[in-house]
Every structure is written in structure tokens, then in C-alpha cells.
Amino acid sequence: MRVVAYAGQHKRVAALLLAAFLTHWPRLTFAATPFVNETADGSANLVGYYTSLALDAQGDPHVSYLDATTNDLKYARKSGGVWTIETADGSANIVGAHTSLALDAQGNPHVSYQDGTTGDLKYARKLGGVWTTETAHGSANFVGEYTSLALDAQGNPHVSYLDGTTGDLKYAPKSGGVWTIETADGSANQVGYYTSLALDAQGNPHVSYYDNTTGNLKYARKSGGVWTIETADGSANLVGPYTSLALDAQGNPHVSYHDATIFDLKYARKSGGVWTIETADGSANQVGFYTSLALDAQGNPHVSYYDNTIFDLKYARKSGGVWTTETADGSANDVGAYTSLALDGQGNPHVSYRDGTTDNLKCADAAVHVVSPGSGVTWAVGSLQNVDWTGLGPVNVFLSVDGGRTFALVRTGLIDNVWALRVPHAPTRFARLRVERLSPLSTAESDSFFQIDATIALLKFDAASAGDEGGVTLSWATTPGPEADVRYRIERASSEPGVFAPLHAGLLDQGEYLDRDPGASARYRLIAVNGLGEEYVLGETAIAPALPVGRGLAVVPNPARGGTVRVLFRVPVDRFGAGPIADVDVSVYDASGRLVRRLAGGAFPVGVRSVDWDGRDEGGRDVAGGTYFVRLSTGSGTEASERLVVVR
Numbered sequence: 001m002r003v004v005a006y007a008g009q010h011k012r013v014a015a016l017l018l019a020a021f022l023t024h025w026p027r028l029t030f031a032a033t034p035f036v037n038e039t040a041d042g043s044a045n046l047v048g049y050y051t052s053l054a055l056d057a058q059g060d061p062h063v064s065y066l067d068a069t070t071n072d073l074k075y076a077r078k079s080g081g082v083w084t085i086e087t088a089d090g091s092a093n094i095v096g097a098h099t100s101l102a103l104d105a106q107g108n109p110h111v112s113y114q115d116g117t118t119g120d121l122k123y124a125r126k127l128g129g130v131w132t133t134e135t136a137h138g139s140a141n142f143v144g145e146y147t148s149l150a151l152d153a154q155g156n157p158h159v160s161y162l163d164g165t166t167g168d169l170k171y172a173p174k175s176g177g178v179w180t181i182e183t184a185d186g187s188a189n190q191v192g193y194y195t196s197l198a199l200d201a202q203g204n205p206h207v208s209y210y211d212n213t214t215g216n217l218k219y220a221r222k223s224g225g226v227w228t229i230e231t232a233d234g235s236a237n238l239v240g241p242y243t244s245l246a247l248d249a250q251g252n253p254h255v256s257y258h259d260a261t262i263f264d265l266k267y268a269r270k271s272g273g274v275w276t277i278e279t280a281d282g283s284a285n286q287v288g289f290y291t292s293l294a295l296d297a298q299g300n301p302h303v304s305y306y307d308n309t310i311f312d313l314k315y316a317r318k319s320g321g322v323w324t325t326e327t328a329d330g331s332a333n334d335v336g337a338y339t340s341l342a343l344d345g346q347g348n349p350h351v352s353y354r355d356g357t358t359d360n361l362k363c364a365d366a367a368v369h370v371v372s373p374g375s376g377v378t379w380a381v382g383s384l385q386n387v388d389w390t391g392l393g394p395v396n397v398f399l400s401v402d403g404g405r406t407f408a409l410v411r412t413g414l415i416d417n418v419w420a421l422r423v424p425h426a427p428t429r430f431a432r433l434r435v436e437r438l439s440p441l442s443t444a445e446s447d448s449f450f451q452i453d454a455t456i457a458l459l460k461f462d463a464a465s466a467g468d469e470g471g472v473t474l475s476w477a478t479t480p481g482p483e484a485d486v487r488y489r490i491e492r493a494s495s496e497p498g499v500f501a502p503l504h505a506g507l508l509d510q511g512e513y514l515d516r517d518p519g520a521s522a523r524y525r526l527i528a529v530n531g532l533g534e535e536y537v538l539g540e541t542a543i544a545p546a547l548p549v550g551r552g553l554a555v556v557p558n559p560a561r562g563g564t565v566r567v568l569f570r571v572p573v574d575r576f577g578a579g580p581i582a583d584v585d586v587s588v589y590d591a592s593g594r595l596v597r598r599l600a601g602g603a604f605p606v607g608v609r610s611v612d613w614d615g616r617d618e619g620g621r622d623v624a625g626g627t628y629f630v631r632l633s634t635g636s637g638t639e640a641s642e643r644l645v646v647v648r
Helices: 009-022
Strands: 036-041 047-055 061-067 072-079 082-089 095-103 109-115 120-127 130-137 143-151 157-163 168-175 182-185 191-199 205-211 216-223 226-233 244-247 253-259 264-271 274-281 287-295 301-307 312-319 322-329 335-343 349-355 360-365 369-372 378-380 384-390 395-400 408-414 418-422 428-438 441-445 450-453 457-465 472-479 487-493 500-502 512-515 523-529 535-542 553-556 565-571 581-590 595-604 607-613 626-633 639-646
Touching (some): 036 082, 047 109, 047 349, 047 360, 061 335, 061 360, 072 360, 082 095, 082 109, 082 120, 109 143, 109 157, 120 157, 130 143, 130 157, 143 205, 157 205, 168 205, 182 205, 182 226, 191 244, 205 244, 205 253, 226 253, 226 274, 253 301, 264 301, 274 287, 274 301, 301 335, 312 349, 322 335, 322 360, 369 428, 384 428, 395 418, 457 535, 472 523, 487 512, 553 626, 553 639, 565 595, 565 639
Parallel strands (some): 120 143, 168 191, 264 287, 287 335, 312 335, 535 607
Antiparallel strands (some): 047 061, 072 082, 109 120, 120 130, 143 157, 168 182, 244 253, 253 264, 264 274, 312 322, 335 349, 349 360, 428 450, 487 500, 523 535, 565 607, 581 626, 626 639
8 A cells, every 4th residue: 555645844944945046046937817815814823724615606705624723614705805704613623624615506605524523524504694514424433534525406415535444435415315425436445535526517426536555546437327437647656646626518527636756736638538648837846736626618727736845826727738837826935735726707716725824714816806886885976986996907997877787988007906986977876886807807896786876965054143253154064075075165145136146266175164244134055066066056044143053943033022023944954865845834823722824834945044924813913912832844854843922
């Protein structure tokens, strides 16, 4: 029996010397993939072992992995630019090694893994926000190493794995709620290491794996209920660890793996019944560990792997018959173990892996993603709003106002990951942003609709005597306000009815202004101007020394000793936050509650208004002396009452 031993930490010194040499020697470089690296989970001392990555329909990553600090199975997902971390199984002392993740059609995660406490093959899935776990194979002393999971068209799980008790390659499908255990290859003493499973269009399983007895790369497939076993690569003493399998559109197998004889990254594919073997990366002393393979839409292979010479995360791809290799993450002393690769719909690679320097779970991503605007956001017309995205540019930005059916180009050639957009006059509840990079192609849209609003609502507009300073202090508030590039102009009524003139040059960006020379009887009008220069007449107000801020109604003079009484009332913003209030009513009632005179009714602009009462009832007769009540009511539910004494 052969047991493969892998050089690891004991070669660190030699590798560091080599790395030091390479810093003084020009490296061969290719067109770089625009990888952006981030920490997905840095919450514990030892996380990120046995990672497995899958992308959902929106291109967001989901990762299963072992947290070696708590010895739990963990699950991380990214949505809206934010990573969330969950414990999928924390039921045992040691659980979560050898994880393999797949997403069903609804985006729910399913994970196969080993329970190191019981030595069982376990299976976990999340439905309705709740994780459930079960034992898929628990009949032996030690099973469930090197698991690989795939879901069939009905969402049933299929798992390949090593039975460490018998040394066999095992296969466990679940159907009708029942797990079935099969021996896929029991031909050798030690077979079934580093399994990788894929299902073809008919739901038949295909498995690549390492035969530790012969030191060969093996391939097994089941058809018509029968397993057939092949040697995919038997060219060397030790080939086949760290296998990763994918099937092309014709159902042909492609496998990445490590050649432990010459320490290269190898690639094997079968076509026309014949296996072809290639070296994908033979550039270093120790490459090709922890391989993960995916095929793009053209059937070209992409592989993530660990370079054990320089301790970097590497990425290799084949196009036009030529392999190119590059460093996806070389930021730390030891980074790139336990890689898992997936390609998004546009062929951009996403990789989960472990950072051995920081002991974190990391992800490398070559796509662009919109971070903001998010859902539920409202942008004011004319305001400056940030569009944020991740990924390397240059990118173009597009805006849709019809829910994503059509997009209009608003800016090209942006390199930074944030840009301030002047919001156009295109009010909608169905706005969407798209960021597009042309080379390599990657497009991303905001995760849901947001709103563009063309209204500016007046919250208050008051005029009050400035006291010792003299003049009139005007104060106001709007939504949106100056934070959305809203500026203001105050106009004062002239002697000609209905004519207003500006009080100041330019525009104001604060909610207060002092009119030092208001005249005997001043009325004011507030106009808002957005960032596009569009003007909104918001409301009017008058000098109201008897109506302090916070009060809705005042009567002057009180008591009234004949002559005219002035009633001042405040018209609030309507319940929807814009426009005039309808059904304003200002009326006088006697002490028994009977209507004496309706003074004002209908729609009024927001602000402080006034109306005069000549002391007569609805019939034009002078009212008797006594106590009366002036009442204000509005369509928004505002009510106020003021007691008035009439002296005759």
C-alpha cells in the first residue's frame, strides 16, 4: 500500500529563500484576471478549512467550511455586499470536515461533510431559514472523508466519499427520503481518496478520485445501474490527489489534479473514449494542491489551486489551446489552501480558500458587483447620489427607470469604485442601476428597485419677530433638504397684489433667514431649487408674533372689544408629505357648540395663514358679548381650538 506524503511546513524555509530570489528576477506575466480579495470570515482563530463554494442566480457566493476553533460546520453567504456567518452544525465535538456545498433551484444550501466525533457521513440543508442535519451513512467505524455533493433535477442529494473502514469509494444517493449506500469502487485496499462528483444530464453519477494503492487517478461512472472503473492517469507513481471533476455539454469528463511525482498541476479530459493528459502548471517545485475545476460556456477549463512553493493562491485557465497561470492572491506568507472555484454566468472566476497567515476564510472575486443603491432607497431628483461597486474597472454605468427593461448609459470609463450621479428628472418607483465592465465582461445590477422622487415637501415655514435685533426671522424645513442639494429662495410680497420679489441674491442652503426690513405687513413665499435648477413653490407665510412655533391657532386681539379680530392658523404638510392641505376649516362656535360663522374653508398652501372676523354671524348680525371658540381642523387630522371673549 502506498501512502502519499506531502511536503508542507517543513519546506517553508526553502520556499521563502526561493521567494526572496524571485523578487529579484523578472516573472513571466499574462493578462491579469481582475481579482479582488476579501475576508469572508475573520471571526475566529482557525477558520476556512475544507471550503466549498457555489454561486446563486444573482452571482452571490455561498461557502461551507470547517471552523477549527469551535470545530463546527460553518456557512457564509454574501448579499448586498455584506457577509453573514451561520453555524450549520454545532452538534458534536468535531464536525464539518471535508465539506461539499450545492445550491438547489431556490438557492437553498445543501452540504455533505464528515462528523469527526462519530466518524459518520453527514448531510445538512437549510429550508425556510432553518438548518436540519442527518446522518447519511453511519454504519461503519469511519466514513465520510473527501465528500463531494451534487443535486439532481429534483433536488435530491448525491454524495461520493471514502469509506475509511473498508478503504472503498462509496456513493450515497437520497430518494424518497431514504439514503442508499453503494460501493462504487472496492477493487483495491485504499481507493476513494479526494473524490469529486458530477451528475450528467440523465442524473448518472461520475466520480474522479485517487487510488492510493496504485497511486493513480481513477474515474468511475454509473450507467444502467452498473459502475465502470477506469484509470484516467497511470503515467507516474503518484498521480491523482486533489481531484476535481466537471462534465462538458457532451457529458465528457474533465479533471484537474496534482501529480505528486513531479509536483505539477495536471489536467485530464476524455473525448472519443480516449484520455488526454496535460500539464497545466509545471512552473514551480510544488504546485497543484487543493485543485478546483470549472468549465466555462465554451468548455474551456479553469482551475484554482495552491502553490506550495511560494504559498500563494493560483489560477490557471486554458483558451485557444494554451494554458495561462497567474497569482490570484499573493498578499500573505501562506494563502490559498482548500480552494473551491465557481464561474458566474459571464465566466468570471470566484474562489473560496483559506488564508493560513491570518487563519481566515477568504474569497477572491473577478466580477463587478453593485453595492449601492440598495432596496428601499429614495433618490431626490437633482441630488448627487453615490453609485458604489466592487471589482476592477474601467466600467460603464447605466440607469433604468422601467424596472430593468431598458437601460440608458449615464457614464463611461469609471475606474474608482464610487461615482456621484446627478439624479435626472425621471421620477419612478422602478429604478435600477447597472455596472458593466467590457473586458473581461462582467455586468451587475442593483439587487432590487429603488425610487426616484421629484417632489420636495414643506414641513414648516414660519415668520416671527426677531425681537431686539429687529426684523423678521424666517425658518423652514423640507424633505428632502440641503443634504439632497436642495437650495432655497425667499421672496417677499410687494405692494402689488400677488407679486413677490426675491429678498436676497443667490440661493440659501440653510433653513433660516433674517429679513431686516420687512415693512409694516409682510408676506413671504418659499421656493426650493434642486440640483438640476428646477424650482418648486412650496408655500407662503406671514409675520405671526401671536402664533409661536408649535402652535396651530391664535386670535388677536383677545378679548375683542369691537372691530375686527384676526385669526392666524398654521396649515401643515399633508399626510402624504407634499402639496396643499385640502378641507381646511376655520370656524367660530358659541359656548353651546353651535356654528356661528365659517371663516375659511378649502385648500391652502402650507404655512401660516390669516383670516379676519368682523364679529358677525352667518346672517350678518353682530354677535352678542360672551365666550366663543375658534376651531381649526384639517384633512390631515390636525385640530386646534382657541377661546375668544367678545366684549360689547
